Amino acid sequence: MASLPKRIIKETERLVSDPVPGITAIPHEDNLRYFEVTIEGPEQSPYENGVFGLELFLPDDYPMEAPKVRFLTKIYHPNIDRLGRICLDVLKTNWSPALQIRTVLLSVQALLASPNPNDPLANDVAEDWLQHEDAAIAKAREWTKLYATRQ
Amino acid sequence: MGNVPGKLEDESSVRAKRSMSTSAALPNRAGNGNATNRSLRTSSMVGTILNARRHSESSEVAGEAGNPYKRKSTKEKERLKERHVKQLIVKFSETVDGGFLAPFGSSSLEKVDYDAGVVKTLILERRLAPFYTPLQDFDESWTRQELIKIVDGLPLHAAFNENVEAFEGVPVGNLSQSDFEHLIDKSLSRREQRRMRNKIFNARLYQKRLRWQERENEKFLELKLDAKKLPEGQHKTLLPSDDLKADLYSHATECPICFLHYPQPINLSRCCLQPICSECFVQIKRQEPHFPHDSEDSGTPADEEEKDPNLLTSEPTNCPYCATPDYGVIYEPVSTRRVGIHGITPSSYVHQEKPFLQESDVPIRRGSLAASDRKVVTSDSLRPDWQIKLNKERMRLARRSANATAIHVSNQLVTPGHQMSPTISAQTAPRSNTHSDFATPHAQLHGSMWPPNATATEIENQMIEQAIKLSLAESGKN
Numbered sequence: 001m002a003s004l005p006k007r008i009i010k011e012t013e014r015l016v017s018d019p020v021p022g023i024t025a026i027p028h029e030d031n032l033r034y035f036e037v038t039i040e041g042p043e044q045s046p047y048e049n050g051v052f053g054l055e056l057f058l059p060d061d062y063p064m065e066a067p068k069v070r071f072l073t074k075i076y077h078p079n080i081d082r083l084g085r086i087c088l089d090v091l092k093t094n095w096s097p098a099l100q101i102r103t104v105l106l107s108v109q110a111l112l113a114s115p116n117p118n119d120p121l122a123n124d125v126a127e128d129w130l131q132h133e134d135a136a137i138a139k140a141r142e143w144t145k146l147y148a149t150r151q
Numbered sequence: 152m153g154n155v156p157g158k159l160e161d162e163s164s165v166r167a168k169r170s171m172s173t174s175a176a177l178p179n180r181a182g183n184g185n186a187t188n189r190s191l192r193t194s195s196m197v198g199t200i201l202n203a204r205r206h207s208e209s210s211e212v213a214g215e216a217g218n219p220y221k222r223k224s225t226k227e228k229e230r231l232k233e234r235h236v237k238q239l240i241v242k243f244s245e246t247v248d249g250g251f252l253a254p255f256g257s258s259s260l261e262k263v264d265y266d267a268g269v270v271k272t273l274i275l276e277r278r279l280a281p282f283y284t285p286l287q288d289f290d291e292s293w294t295r296q297e298l299i300k301i302v303d304g305l306p307l308h309a310a311f312n313e314n315v316e317a318f319e320g321v322p323v324g325n326l327s328q329s330d331f332e333h334l335i336d337k338s339l340s341r342r343e344q345r346r347m348r349n350k351i352f353n354a355r356l357y358q359k360r361l362r363w364q365e366r367e368n369e370k371f372l373e374l375k376l377d378a379k380k381l382p383e384g385q386h387k388t389l390l391p392s393d394d395l396k397a398d399l400y401s402h403a404t405e406c407p408i409c410f411l412h413y414p415q416p417i418n419l420s421r422c423c424l425q426p427i428c429s430e431c432f433v434q435i436k437r438q439e440p441h442f443p444h445d446s447e448d449s450g451t452p453a454d455e456e457e458k459d460p461n462l463l464t465s466e467p468t469n470c471p472y473c474a475t476p477d478y479g480v481i482y483e484p485v486s487t488r489r490v491g492i493h494g495i496t497p498s499s500y501v502h503q504e505k506p507f508l509q510e511s512d513v514p515i516r517r518g519s520l521a522a523s524d525r526k527v528v529t530s531d532s533l534r535p536d537w538q539i540k541l542n543k544e545r546m547r548l549a550r551r552s553a554n555a556t557a558i559h560v561s562n563q564l565v566t567p568g569h570q571m572s573p574t575i576s577a578q579t580a581p582r583s584n585t586h587s588d589f590a591t592p593h594a595q596l597h598g599s600m601w602p603p604n605a606t607a608t609e610i611e612n613q614m615i616e617q618a619i620k621l622s623l624a625e626s627g628k629n
Binding site for chain 1: 259261262287310312407408409410411425431434435438469471472474
């Protein structure tokens with residue numbers, strides 16, 4: 001494998017030396033471009049008290065190309081589908097090389113705090129969210145308890 | 152705003168006019184909605200192609216290679232690629248203000264597919280910062296001696312990855328011989344041979360690049376070693392003086408994209424004055440031509456063939472820091488540090504008793520500049536062929552769409568049970584050149600097979616129209 005760009009090395013170091021509250025990202029031993037990530041559910045959201053596992057991969061063209069991020073923990077959210085794929089502008093069209101692992105994960109955390117059922121990825125969840133918001137939120141809470149409890 | 156939005160405006164107005172004229176030109180046909188839709192699309196495509204050709208004739212981009220839409224031969228493509236790679240070699244003799252004309256670290260060619268001629272000119276004109284050799288780390292507390300020692304140890308180019316996975320097991324033969332036909336397995340199918348040729352060419356090119364750069368590195372190293380043997384006070388003219396090294400690197404700044412440290416002044420975004428090194432700047436480019444995202448997200452993504460090729464877009468790049476469209480940078484060189492090409496020899500540079508980056512030295516600019524400002528270097532200007540690329544992709548889709556229409560129409564020609572099977576006609580249809588020859592007799596022959604609401608003349612007209620479009624699309628390509 002080609003040597004790791006300085007940027008990735010420095011980002012990894014800074015994630016350790018100056019961690020983001022509620023977020024961890026640890027590179028895999030075999031592949032330093034692959035990170036195991038956890039994000040705590042934001043307070044006062046249906047995901048409160050949950051700890052969600054994600055994977056993050058930095059493609060060869062990073063930072064000219066966005067990192068690939070996916071939820072591993074099951075989650076009931078209109079912008080996250082059953083495969084854990086995330087509908088988030090900064091991961092796609094609005095990616096900028098000035099963004100970092102840190103900022104991307106903060107954006108994911110913010111998405112948990114404010115689901116956007118009008119731009120859905122999981123259509124059934126979004127419909128549920130728009131039609132029976134209370135029930136949908138209750139279900140998101142339930143799933144958080146079921147699948148995202150701290151081990 | 153600048154010239155680029157102007158172009159876009161121009162384009163959209165042209166498009167509006169074009170679609171008006173095409174819809175007016177299209178005869179009203181009853182029935183067969185699907186086919187009508189398709190031909191509508193293809194006919195407006197003819198407008199695009201004609202327009203694109205007209206455009207290219209007047210544009211400077213076309214100047215060098217004649218018609219940029221002309222299909223290049225494999226040999227020609229290979230020659231151009233090799234020429235591009237040659238321009239990416241960092242040469243110590245080509246130094247500008249202590250930096251160079253080619254990037255330090257990028258080894259993947261996809262990253263540096265910018266127009267090397269344009270970038271070199273911009274650097275020589277001091278409108279874009281030269282490609283400096285970066286420092287991996289930087290510490291303000293380093294002494295002058297420490298700093299000079301570190302700068303002395305910098306290589307011309309980052310180490311190459313010797314074993315690229317993609318080239319593993321690909322034969323390269325004798326690199327000094329230009330012909331490598333004998334390396335291609337002739338027992339393979341034509342298509343496979345072409346693929347193999349491409350692979351071998353790329354592997355050879357990579358190895359050649361390594362060698363060319365290696366040769367420069369060696370020359371540079373020898374020069375440095377020779378310089379050490381010289382008596383005190385004598386210099387090799389091309390090597391930077393200690394004053395130059397110190398002045399360049401003692402105020403090194405971190406590029407927020409690659410996190411490497413570069414001499415100041417550095418390029419600043421025209422909109423929000425954020426720094427970016429030249430190596431990162433040349434890698435920022437338009438996205439590949441794509442369909443607008445909102446239409447893609449609504450419902451199931453339609454088949455490529457079903458979409459209007461005219462909708463293909465490619466937006467100008469946004470500033471990575473503040474997302475202002477039409478990303479561009481400005482670079483304000485230090486007037487007292489004009490060394491290398493169009494300047495004094497690097498070895499004769501002496502530090503001037505003026506603190507670096509004083510307000511009187513470099514005019515501090517407040518507020519943003521328009522993309523059209525003469526001082527601004529836009530991202531688009533480094534890849535002047537973006538419009539051609541977009542048009543080519545539109546034409547490719549249009550051809551596919553036209554082929555699909557041809558298949559569709561020829562399928563309609565044949566009713567079940569007829570001696571000519573739909574698959575046969577589908578196979579013959581896409582060959583657009585022969586289309587017009589066979590279309591007329593067919594329409595007459597099978598006139599009665601058409602739906603009752605279409606007359607033979609109507610069908611014939613439609614098919615001739617289709618054939619004309621196809622051949623226009625072909626000639627646009629050639």
